[in-house]
Amino acid sequence: MDLETAKKDFRDVVEKLHAFQHAMGIMEYDALTTAPSDSAEGRGKSMGILSRYTYDLTAGEKTQQAVAYLKEHLDELDELTAREVTEFDKRNEYTRSIPADEYVRYRMLLNDADAVWHKAKENSDFASFEPLLQEIFDSNKRFATYYKPDEDPYDVLLDRYEKGMNKEMLDKFFSGLREKIVPLIKQIAEKEQIDSDFVNLPYPIDKQKEFSSYLMDVIGIDKTHCIIGETEHPFTTGFNRKDVRITTHYHLNDFTRSMYSVIHEGGHALYELHSGAKYDGTAIAGGSSMSIHESQSRFYENLIGRSREFIGYIFPKLREIFPEQTAGHTAEDFYRAINKSEPSLIRIYADELTYPLHIMVRYEIEKAVMSGKAEVKDLPELWNEKMKEYLGVDVPDDRNGVLQDSHWSGGSIGYFPSYALGSAYGAQMLYHMKKDFDVAADVAKGDISRVTGWLTERIYQHCRMYDPGDLLKMACGEEFDPHYFTDYLTEKYTDLYDL
């Protein structure tokens, strides 16, 4: 092995993996948006064969030799290639530490779990999902231990989703949030509630589509590189910076759900669309971390999309498209309606203020199960207790409770905190952005270009070149500090509810 051969072999693997991921990504997207309803069987078979190629490419001997050689010669590599090698290796080290047969069994478990969870959710029947969830938690605990035998397994999982994240940091983060948010929620409960009935009138779907297209324009999405589709659960997927897809789900009697899905997924899309060209097809293409990615979706959704200025700008268009439904209402009415805070059952439809508490419930449950302090069979009860305690709501059934999210059935233990962290990252970015220019004035004019420009320069263009903590520090000139987020919430809701 010599340096040039190792580099060539490595580049070859990265390019091939990218092609497979591209193809499989399109197949998944097609499955969720387009494919005939009963076509999973053949797709599963083909995906299985292609997955095997990606596994062999990743874990194959030739790849391992090249990566090992390059890791020993990092100082002879340019900065980009060195980062690629490190990131590539880190991402795959976890998987490689799992014995092959266990890995295959786990992939099959997740396949089954998805179907079982869907059905269990439909029937509000946690018991049928429980044995699989138990095995998912057990497997994740075991895998974390294979990977880092001397570390706390939950910390290992948290760190995989967000480098540097651990229980100690999150405990502090969430208790800080709770301390500020819970009193606000209590104060709001005593105030007169906002009338938002007009957003629940029927808004015809074809008109909602027209509105979606308008919103994409407002936030500056280049439609020659990003399209919008429809799925049960909205998501974003990007194959490269010239091919990004967002999806939404239209609800006739609550058009704001799709509206904020479009802006949320639009934020993810802007990140992907503004990746640096020099990282095209490299091992560090894509976003820095899940929290950084969520910081962007929630930035556009909430900090921009739920701002008074944004609503002021788009309201005339809303009036134009939906004259009857919005008759007699002002931009301020709409601003208040879409910011109405109310403890509720479902995370994805929660308002900005109560949202972090939904995440906290999940975080505490994961932590308890991973440490052995709670058992999987007791999760529904634990869930309902915590929802009552933090949000004051009574969970009527598991469908609206512990079974609502797909993350656990998909094997994502340790993922949820990313959402809350992302919200907090975003608030910190906004604080610093405001020092550079008058964000509110730009948004009020419907001009998002400086906002996106600021984020592109500091975040988007860098892909995975930096760890999330470093990136945030580069962007804001300081370490992560969640007080910007609680300050933002306090200020906004104090104004809104006249607290």
Place this chain on the structure above:
Amino acid sequence: MDLETAKKDFRDVVEKLHAFQHAMGIMEYDALTTAPSDSAEGRGKSMGILSRYTYDLTAGEKTQQAVAYLKEHLDELDELTAREVTEFDKRNEYTRSIPADEYVRYRMLLNDADAVWHKAKENSDFASFEPLLQEIFDSNKRFATYYKPDEDPYDVLLDRYEKGMNKEMLDKFFSGLREKIVPLIKQIAEKEQIDSDFVNLPYPIDKQKEFSSYLMDVIGIDKTHCIIGETEHPFTTGFNRKDVRITTHYHLNDFTRSMYSVIHEGGHALYELHSGAKYDGTAIAGGSSMSIHESQSRFYENLIGRSREFIGYIFPKLREIFPEQTAGHTAEDFYRAINKSEPSLIRIYADELTYPLHIMVRYEIEKAVMSGKAEVKDLPELWNEKMKEYLGVDVPDDRNGVLQDSHWSGGSIGYFPSYALGSAYGAQMLYHMKKDFDVAADVAKGDISRVTGWLTERIYQHCRMYDPGDLLKMACGEEFDPHYFTDYLTEKYTDLYDL
């Protein structure tokens, strides 16, 4: 090498190739129906990498050894595997006979040609496309000679699309058609023309979509396994018998274009959807030949879809969906409108009677160029002469003439005759089907099940298990005989125009 190893290696290659073709097929479908407009670059790169895998799988040494071994031991194989090996080898032998570097150059030529042709068509500028078309014809001639040095190159190409097809047979076929069709066209020209103005009123696209969905139901397409999309040029693609896609293109001022695209592509889809389960994932999955496939699309489009009984059955629904546009018209009016025969410029919108002459023009031009009797640079002139001679129309420009089809820029020389042969195959099948049951009575009731059942039993379920000629003989109990087609046309148009 032993038999079991060879069989295992062969099966492995077939399954892997299928997975790659599935993935790349979905990427192509996505590109044509869904993908952001400016996303070709990244897709091209990924497709290139995946293509290389399929080339290596097909032409790789291990594959060649397994296939060579199995070919020598055909009598020790079950019937299915023996057929798979023979078909697999035949399909790949042609490609393998081309030197690798020439093959790669040719693929790149076709890539370029597609873009150049699109632009040339847009600008009616044959000259810009001419050098590439020249190279495409030259390459095909050369490749045919590599493959079978002792045979006529055009015969070699014709046989690739339809086993057994050659110039001698086609000359006879087309001169027979011409002899019968041209006098009919002349007689019709002297008759009062059919009034079809009401089909050219604006028919709103969303209502046309509703009508498409209804038509899919009428011809018995299982929508859990087949969906409809929209593209510039309608097509059908099937990944397996549980995942088939058809597309259409809606024209506001001629809803019959989409209507007959849906039924035409629906016929292709029915073929795929009714493949025999035992051929799933084997090397003989799919249709027997292009002509057999076209026989089915044109069977449903014309023999069923343009029949008086079919129109009688669907007309009430058409009235229901488009009450204003169809006001004052009867099913008979509509039957006459969609069967109106009129010499025209564009093949894909030609009526049933003049259609074969469009194909004949293409066939004669290909034959002349392949034999050196015509030069590529003279094709526009030749095209226009033949269109005048056979159809009596003046071609105003190359966009509406020699540049209208994508086949030549895609390298398909020798493909066009499949369309005319398919029409003739279908008429022969209908003749024999009618001996088994009252087809017209079933269609008049909107019950297509016995029609599809007959075709499934004789054609669809067999995939590529038999050569097209053998399959037709098995289905009809006799050799191919084009007189059924000319009889059908004569009877239909004599009645329609009272000749």
